[in-house]
Amino acid sequence: MARATATALDSEQLPGKPLAPVKRLPPSAQRAVPRVVARAAQGSAWQSRALNRLLPWLLPAALLGLWYLGSERGWLSDQVLPPPAFVYQTLVDLASTGDLWLNASASMQRVLVGFLIGSGLGVTLGLVMGLSKTVEDYLLPSFNALVQIPVLGWMPFALLLFGIGEPLKYVLIAHAALVPVTLCTLQAFHQVPKRLLEVGQAYGFSRRQIVTDIVLPSAVAPIFTGLRLGFTKAWLSLVVVELLASSEGLGYLIAYGRQLFQLDLVMAAVVVVGAVGLLIDRSFEYVERRLNKGRAVIPGRLV
Amino acid sequence: MAATQPLTAVQGNGLRLENISKYFSSTSTDTQLQVLDNVQLDIAPGEFITIVGASGCGKSTLLRLILGLDEAFDGQILLDEKPIKGTGLERGIVFQDHRLFPWLTVEQNVAVGLKNAPLSPAQKRETVREHIHLVGLQDFVESYPHQISGGMAQRVAIARGLVNRPSVLLLDEPFGALDALTRTRLQRELQHIWQQEKITMVHVTHDVDEAVYLGDRVVVMQPHPGRIRRIVDIDLPRPRNRSDARFIALRDDVLSDFAEVS
Amino acid sequence: MSTLTSSAAPSPRRYRGWVLPVVAVAVWWLATHQGWSDSGLLVSPQKVAATAWHQFTSEAFWRAISSSLARNLSGFFIGTTLGLVLGCLLGFSRLFERVVGPSFNTFKQISLFAWIPLISVWFGLGDVAKVVFLSLAALVPVVVNTCDGLRNVPPAFLEVAKVYGFTRWQTIRGVMLPAALPSIFTGVYLALVYSWLATIGAEYLLVSGSGIGNTLIDGSEHFMMDLVLFGMVVIGLVGWGLNLLARNLERRMQRLYGITPR
Numbered sequence: 001m002a003r004a005t006a007t008a009l010d011s012e013q014l015p016g017k018p019l020a021p022v023k024r025l026p027p028s029a030q031r032a033v034p035r036v037v038a039r040a041a042q043g044s045a046w047q048s049r050a051l052n053r054l055l056p057w058l059l060p061a062a063l064l065g066l067w068y069l070g071s072e073r074g075w076l077s078d079q080v081l082p083p084p085a086f087v088y089q090t091l092v093d094l095a096s097t098g099d100l101w102l103n104a105s106a107s108m109q110r111v112l113v114g115f116l117i118g119s120g121l122g123v124t125l126g127l128v129m130g131l132s133k134t135v136e137d138y139l140l141p142s143f144n145a146l147v148q149i150p151v152l153g154w155m156p157f158a159l160l161l162f163g164i165g166e167p168l169k170y171v172l173i174a175h176a177a178l179v180p181v182t183l184c185t186l187q188a189f190h191q192v193p194k195r196l197l198e199v200g201q202a203y204g205f206s207r208r209q210i211v212t213d214i215v216l217p218s219a220v221a222p223i224f225t226g227l228r229l230g231f232t233k234a235w236l237s238l239v240v241v242e243l244l245a246s247s248e249g250l251g252y253l254i255a256y257g258r259q260l261f262q263l264d265l266v267m268a269a270v271v272v273v274g275a276v277g278l279l280i281d282r283s284f285e286y287v288e289r290r291l292n293k294g295r296a297v298i299p300g301r302l303v
Numbered sequence: 304m305a306a307t308q309p310l311t312a313v314q315g316n317g318l319r320l321e322n323i324s325k326y327f328s329s330t331s332t333d334t335q336l337q338v339l340d341n342v343q344l345d346i347a348p349g350e351f352i353t354i355v356g357a358s359g360c361g362k363s364t365l366l367r368l369i370l371g372l373d374e375a376f377d378g379q380i381l382l383d384e385k386p387i388k389g390t391g392l393e394r395g396i397v398f399q400d401h402r403l404f405p406w407l408t409v410e411q412n413v414a415v416g417l418k419n420a421p422l423s424p425a426q427k428r429e430t431v432r433e434h435i436h437l438v439g440l441q442d443f444v445e446s447y448p449h450q451i452s453g454g455m456a457q458r459v460a461i462a463r464g465l466v467n468r469p470s471v472l473l474l475d476e477p478f479g480a481l482d483a484l485t486r487t488r489l490q491r492e493l494q495h496i497w498q499q500e501k502i503t504m505v506h507v508t509h510d511v512d513e514a515v516y517l518g519d520r521v522v523v524m525q526p527h528p529g530r531i532r533r534i535v536d537i538d539l540p541r542p543r544n545r546s547d548a549r550f551i552a553l554r555d556d557v558l559s560d561f562a563e564v565s
Numbered sequence: 566m567s568t569l570t571s572s573a574a575p576s577p578r579r580y581r582g583w584v585l586p587v588v589a590v591a592v593w594w595l596a597t598h599q600g601w602s603d604s605g606l607l608v609s610p611q612k613v614a615a616t617a618w619h620q621f622t623s624e625a626f627w628r629a630i631s632s633s634l635a636r637n638l639s640g641f642f643i644g645t646t647l648g649l650v651l652g653c654l655l656g657f658s659r660l661f662e663r664v665v666g667p668s669f670n671t672f673k674q675i676s677l678f679a680w681i682p683l684i685s686v687w688f689g690l691g692d693v694a695k696v697v698f699l700s701l702a703a704l705v706p707v708v709v710n711t712c713d714g715l716r717n718v719p720p721a722f723l724e725v726a727k728v729y730g731f732t733r734w735q736t737i738r739g740v741m742l743p744a745a746l747p748s749i750f751t752g753v754y755l756a757l758v759y760s761w762l763a764t765i766g767a768e769y770l771l772v773s774g775s776g777i778g779n780t781l782i783d784g785s786e787h788f789m790m791d792l793v794l795f796g797m798v799v800i801g802l803v804g805w806g807l808n809l810l811a812r813n814l815e816r817r818m819q820r821l822y823g824i825t826p827r
Binding site: 052055056058059060079080134137138139140141142145146148149150151152153154155156157159160161235236238239240243244251254255257258261263266267269270273274277278281 | 578581582583584585586589606660663664665666667668671674675676677678679680681682683685686687761762765766769770778781782784785788790793794796797798800801802804805808
C-alpha cells in the first residue's frame with residue numbers, strides 16, 4: 001500500500017550535505033526569445049508562402065541561365081557543354097524517332113528481370129535463414145564474405161563465365177538486388193519484437209502460427225525497405241553494365257554519345273536515367289509509406 | 304503560515320502573475336483555443352507552490368510562460384516587481400524528461416547550467432560539485448546519463464536547475480516518469496533541498512498526494528479553459544506525515560475537486 | 566571435415582560457418598583434378614594460390630593496389646569534407662535548405678555512374694577524373710545524413726539551450742553538432758563504403774592509369790581466371806578491412822552515447 005511505504009520511507013536518513021549560505025547570482029541580462037506569433041496576419045502569410053514556393057526554383061533557374069549564357073557567348077565550346085536548346089532538341093528527337101522508347105524499354109526490361117530474379121532469390125534466402133537458425137549458421141558467414149566483394153568486382157568473373165550477352169546483365173543486376181534484399185529480410189526476421197513473440201508463446205501458439213501470425217506481418221515492412229534498396233542498387237548496376245558492355249539501353253546511349261562526343265545525347269540520356277530512377281523510387285516510397293502507416297518509423301536514412 | 308520556514312533569509316523576489324490569458328490558434332481551421340483564462344497568482348518569496356490539475360488545464364503552459372520560452376500571452380508576469388522578458392538564469396526549470404545531454408557526463412551536464420554565468424572556471428567547478436553533493440550523486444560525477452537510473456538522472460536535472468541559484472525554480476511534473484518508490488524518496492529530497500536553499504518553487508503535478516505533501520499552498524486548476532479553481536492553504540509542519548489525519552483531510556478536500564470535474 | 570560430421574554431439578556453432586566454404590573448395594579441387602570440364606576457365610585452387618603468391622611478391626601489384634587506395638582515400642576525404650560543409654549549411658540555414666535542397670535531392674537521384682562519361686569529357690580519363698568521381702560518390706551520403714542529423718535534433722535539447730542562454734554559436738557547437746554526430750557518422754561510414762565501390766567502377770570506365778580494377782579487367786580480357794579470382798578476393802578483403810575500421814569507430818562512438826551496438 002502506498003501509504004504504508006511512504007510512512008516507512010519518511011523516517012529514512014536523507015543523503016546530501018547542507019550548503020553554504022545562499023549567495024545569489026546577479027540578475028542576468030534580459031534575453032528576448034523570438035516571439036511566437038499566435039495570430040498571424042492573413043496577408044503576409046499568403047505572401048511568404050508564395051515566396052516559399054519560388055525559392056527551390058532559384059538555383060536551377062540561375063544555373064540554366066548561366067548555361068544558356070555560356071553557350072551563347074561561346075565561353076565553352078559546344079563539345080564541352082552543348083547549349084541547352086540542343087539537349088532539349090535531342091530529347092525531343094529521341095522521343096519522336098522512337099529511339100528513346102527502344103532504349104528505355106531495353107533497360108527497363110533488364111532491370112525488372114534482374115531485380116525480380118535477385119529479389120526473389122534474396123527473399124527466399126533471407127526467409128530460410130531467418131526461420132532456421134541452423135541454416136543461418138551454415139550459410140550466413142559465407143554469404144557475408146561474398147558480400148564484401150562489390151557487384152563490380154564480380155563483373156570480370158561474370159564476363160568470363162557468361163560472355164557479353166543478356167545473361168551477363170541479368171546475373172549482375174540480380175546479384176546487386178540480392179544482397180540488400182537478403183540482408184534486410186534476414187534482419188526483418190531478427191527484428192520481430194521479442195515481446196510480441198512472448199505473447200504468442202503465452203497463448204500457446206504453435207510454431208507455424210507464430211510464423212504466420214506474428215513474424216511474417218511484422219517482417220513485411222522491413223522486407224519492403226530491403227526491396228526498395230535492392231532496386232536502387234539494381235538500377236545503379238544497370239547503368240554501369242550498360243556503360244561497359246551493351247549495345248542498347250540507356251547506359252548504352254550515354255556511352256555511345258560519349259564516344260561520338262555528342263554531349264547533348266549524353267546529357268539527354270542522363271536526364272532520362274535520372275527521371276526513370278526517380279519515378280520508380282517514388283513509387284516504392286509511396287508503397288512503403290502505406291505499409292508503414294501506424295508504425296513507428298525507424299529513423300536513419302540510407303542513400 | 305507559522306509552521307513554514309522564516310522568510311528573512313530570502314531577498315524580495317516574489318513572483319506575480321497578473322491576468323494571464325493565452326490562446327493557441329489552429330493553422331488549419333481558423334479557430335482559437337483558449338488555454339489559459341485570467342490566471343492570477345501571487346507567490347511570496349521562498350514559498351513552495353504546487354499546481355495540480357488534470358490534463359489540458361494549462362499548467363505546463365503556464366510554466367513555460369513563466370520560464371519565458373513562450374512570450375505570446377496577455378497579461379503580465381512580474382518577478383521582483385519587474386516584468387520578465389524571455390528566459391533568464393534567475394528562473395530555473397526541471398523538465399519531466401530529464402533532458403540531460405547524452406554526450407556529457409553528470410558533472411558536465413550540471414555545468415551546462417553555468418555555461419553563461421559570470422563566474423570564474425574555478426568557481427563554476429566548485430558550485431557544480433556542491434550541487435552534485437546536494438543531490439547525493441558525488442560517486443557518479445564521471446558517469447554518463449545512460450549509465451544511471453531514471454531517478455538519478457532526474458536528480459542530476461534538479462542539480463542543474465539549481466546550480467545557478469535561481470530565484471525561482473520551476474518543476475514540470477519532475478517525478479512523473481519515475482516509479483512510486485523513487486518518487487517518494489525524491490519528494491522528500493526536494494523538500495529537504497527547498498528548506499536548505501530557500502528558493503521559491505513552483506511545482507506542477509497531477510498527483511494530488513504529492514501536491515499536498517510538498518506545497519505551502521496548492522493551486523487547483525481546471526481545464527477548458529485553464530483557470531484557477533481555488534487555492535488551498537496547507538498549514539502543516541514539515542516534515543509532513545502522510546498518515547496524519549489533517550494531511551488526509553486536506554488531500555481528500557483537494558481530491559474532491561476532481562471528482563466533480565469530469 | 567570428417568570430425569565435423571561424425572561427432573555424436575551437435576557440432577559447435579562456431580564451426581558451422583566453415584562447412585560450406587571447405588566443401589566448396591574441396592569440390593572445386595576435385596573438379597579440376599578429375600578434369601570434369603575442359604574449359605580453359607576451370608583453374609585449379611593451386612593455380613590461384615600460385616598466382617596469388619606471384620602477385621603478392623610482384624611490385625606491379627602493390628603499385629596497383631596502393632594507387633587504388635590512394636585515389637579512394639583522396640576522393641573519400643575531399644568528398645566527406647565538402648559533404649560536411651554542404652550538409653551543415655543545409656542543416657543550419659532554413660533558407661539555404663529551401664534554395665539548394667530540392668535541387669540537390671533531384672541531383673542525387675541520378676545513378677552515380679551515369680556521370681562518368683560527362684566527367685571523362687571534362688576531366689579526361691586519368692587520376693583527376695577518378696578522384697572527382699569518387700568525391701562525388703562520398704559527398705552524397707555525407708550531405709544527406711549530416712543534414713538529417715542536424716534537422717532532427719530533439720527540440721527538447723534546443724529548449725534546454727534556450728533556457729540556459731546559449732548563444733547561437735554555443736547551441737550549434739554544444740547541442741546540435743553532438744546530437745547529430747551519430748547521423749553524421751553513418752554518413753561518413755556510407756561514404757567510405759560507396760567510395761570503395763566507386764573506385765573499382767571508375768577504374769573500369771576511366772581506363773588510363775593503374776589500379777586493382779585495371780588488373781581485374783586485364784585478367785578478364787586475357788581470359789586469366791586465376792588472376793580474376795585473385796583480384797576479387799583482394800577487393801573483397803580491402804572492402805572488408807575498411808568496413809571493419811569504420812564499424813570499430815562507430816561502436817566506440819555509440820558507447821559514448823549509450824546506444825546499444827547493433
